[in-house]
Amino acid sequence: MSKVLLLCSGLKHTQEFVNPFLKRLEVYLSSHCDCVDVRNIVTFDERTFFEYDQVVFVFSTSMDSIPSSTLEIFQKLENQNKNNAEIYALIACDEFETEKCDLSARILEQWCIKENLKFKGSLKIGSMFFIMKTISSFVVANHIKAFAQKIIKHQDVHMRMTLLNERTFMKHANKYWNKEIRKKQKERKKL
Amino acid sequence: MKNLVITDKDISHSLFKNSVVVNLNNIHYSSCTGGLECMRCEGACYFKDDMSLISQWMNDCQLIIYVTRIKYGCFDIPFKKMIERLIVNREPYYTMVEGETCHLGISQLKKKLLVIGYGDASEEEKKIFKDLLDDSTLGFSYSSVDAYFCEEYELEDTLHTFGGVDHV
Numbered sequence: 001m002s003k004v005l006l007l008c009s010g011l012k013h014t015q016e017f018v019n020p021f022l023k024r025l026e027v028y029l030s031s032h033c034d035c036v037d038v039r040n041i042v043t044f045d046e047r048t049f050f051e052y053d054q055v056v057f058v059f060s061t062s063m064d065s066i067p068s069s070t071l072e073i074f075q076k077l078e079n080q081n082k083n084n085a086e087i088y089a090l091i092a093c094d095e096f097e098t099e100k101c102d103l104s105a106r107i108l109e110q111w112c113i114k115e116n117l118k119f120k121g122s123l124k125i126g127s128m129f130f131i132m133k134t135i136s137s138f139v140v141a142n143h144i145k146a147f148a149q150k151i152i153k154h155q156d157v158h159m160r161m162t163l164l165n166e167r168t169f170m171k172h173a174n175k176y177w178n179k180e181i182r183k184k185q186k187e188r189k190k191l
Numbered sequence: 192m193k194n195l196v197i198t199d200k201d202i203s204h205s206l207f208k209n210s211v212v213v214n215l216n217n218i219h220y221s222s223c224t225g226g227l228e229c230m231r232c233e234g235a236c237y238f239k240d241d242m243s244l245i246s247q248w249m250n251d252c253q254l255i256i257y258v259t260r261i262k263y264g265c266f267d268i269p270f271k272k273m274i275e276r277l278i279v280n281r282e283p284y285y286t287m288v289e290g291e292t293c294h295l296g297i298s299q300l301k302k303k304l305l306v307i308g309y310g311d312a313s314e315e316e317k318k319i320f321k322d323l324l325d326d327s328t329l330g331f332s333y334s335s336v337d338a339y340f341c342e343e344y345e346l347e348d349t350l351h352t353f354g355g356v357d358h359v
Contacts, residue, residue, distance in 0.1 A: 011225030011275070063278060064226060065328040068271040069222075075268065095285070096292040103326060106319050165228040169292065170285060177230070177283040184231040 002053035004033050005149065007069040008040040010059035015040060017079040018092050019131045021057050021125060024141055025090060028148035041069045046076040050083035054151060058110060060128055066104040074111050088119045088151055090144075092128035096169040098160035100126070120155070123147040126162030130172045136163055194357040195248050196317065198258035198270050200309075200346070201358035206354035212340065213245060220245075223275035234297060242276045248297035250280055252288045254305070254357055258350070261308040261340070264319025274327075281330070288330055296331035306338040307353065311344045 008015050022038070029036045034058045037052070039045075049055070089108055093102040099121035112119035119127055123143060125131065131140055143161045150157035170184055194210040196202075204212050218241040229236045236243060249255060260267035266274060281294040288295075307321060317340050328336050341349040 011223060013224040044244070060225070062223070063274050065265055065271075066276055067225070068268055071262070071265065071268050071271055074263070085292075098275030100326070103319065103323050106322075107265045110313075110316055110319065114263070118251050156228050168290065170287075173285045173292075181283065183231075186320045188232075 002033060002154075003035045003051060004029055004037070005049075005052040005055045006036060006038045006058060007044060007073070008058045008065065009053055009073050010036070010041075011067050011069050014043065014060045014062070014067070017094075017128055018058055018060050018090070020053065020090060021090055021128075021140070021144060024144045025056070025058070025148055027100075028145050028153065032152045046073070046080050049077055049085070050081040052083075052085050054086045054088065054154075056088040056090060056100055056151065058090045059104075060094070061101055061104050064100060064103065066107045077115070082115060082117060084117065086120045086154060087112050088120050088147075088157065089122040090125070090133065091122055092125040094127070094129050094173075095125050096162055096166055096173075098124040098126040098162050101160075118153075119180065121150075121157040122159075123157065124160040126160070127169055127173070129182075130176050131161075131163060134163065134168075134172060136161075193252065194254040194256070195245075195252045196256040196258065196357070197245070197270075199260060199267060200258060202258060202346075202350055206350050206352045207256070209357040209359050210254070211248065212246065215273055218242075218245075220273065220276060222272050223278060225275075228276070229279040230281070234279045234280065236276070236279045236338065242273065245275075246277055246279050249277065250296075251300065252301065254303045256353070256357070257304070257306045258308065258346070259308055260310045260315060260343075261320055263313045264312070264316035265323065267310075278353075285325075286330065291329065291332040299332045301332050301334045304333050304336045305353070305356065306336075307346070307349060308338060309343050311348075312340060313343065 092101040103124045109119045196210045196212045220242040221238045259270040285292045
């Protein structure tokens with residue numbers, strides 16, 4: 001039984017986009033771990049990092065790479081005791097291709113190498129804005145469950161999940177933005 | 192519009208006479224919160240600070256030079272924060288470019304990007320950084336993207352080598 005930290009390290013308002021994934025991961029891990037602690041960039045205290053056996057960074061990519069808020073966490077941890085924690089990552093991106101998350105994973109891995117931590121892999125999720133509003137949400141849930149099981153068993157993991165195909169993505173994606181923009185225009189008119 | 196040099200370290204302005212040199216330590220800009228309000232409001236960012244002007248300049252100039260520290264194969268924090276604010280220069284809708292989905296840049300003016308990265312970076316970190324530049328410029332109309340690396344103590348000499356590049 002180990003102590004796990006789910007660290008939501010994305011930019012302040014991107015946390016709402018990764019929350020559906022984070023909640024599911026928390027539920028799956030809670031049933032098997034002694035302690036699952038969920039923190040974000042505001043509530044995270046770098047002095048307690050050494051207390052955890054496993055740390056899962058949860059964030060969405062920002063301008064195609066790791067968000068500055070995660071880099072700030074790296075900076076805060078530079079002179080802290082890290083106790084050889086195992087590092088996992090759940091990385092989400094808004095594009096169709098989960099390969100857009102690869103750079104963030106590689107940067108995280110570089111940090112682990114420099115800090116002598118064990119990078120155990122990641123789950124990469126594409127089409128994050130609307131994947132949970134489609135039929136693929138069930139598949140995502142299964143992937144998150146499998147990811148949680150790998151964490152519990154301390155195994156390496158390299159998983160990725162996105163929408164079925166690019167055509168479905170383009171249809172949902174541009175519909176999503178049309179809706180968001182129209183909603184904003186209505187709000188502005190009311191004001 | 193003049194060319195634009197953005198740096199996270201004090202550099203000699205005389206090296207880039209045809210450019211506006213922006214030192215990130217001397218300007219005021221807030222961190223992007225990632226709420227994507229700008230994409231919903233036709234590129235109008237919630238924050239009204241120095242980045243409002245700089246993001247506009249970046250659309251209009253033809254040569255952009257970044258002088259940045261590299262850490263873990265990525266931009267260092269001040270630079271990364273500045274880059275995150277440039278999301279206002281992207282369209283919300285997705286387009287297929289070279290078989291990949293991406294957001295197109297608002298400005299389709301052809302421009303060149305030159306990045307001078309300094310710091311103690313390993314070969315792997317340099318490779319990651321080059322891949323990062325390739326990925327982040329997809330959808331923008333860059334005619335060339337070049338990256339050069341040096342140690343921090345070599346930066347002054349490296350900048351002298353590139354001094355005058357903005358005359359072209």
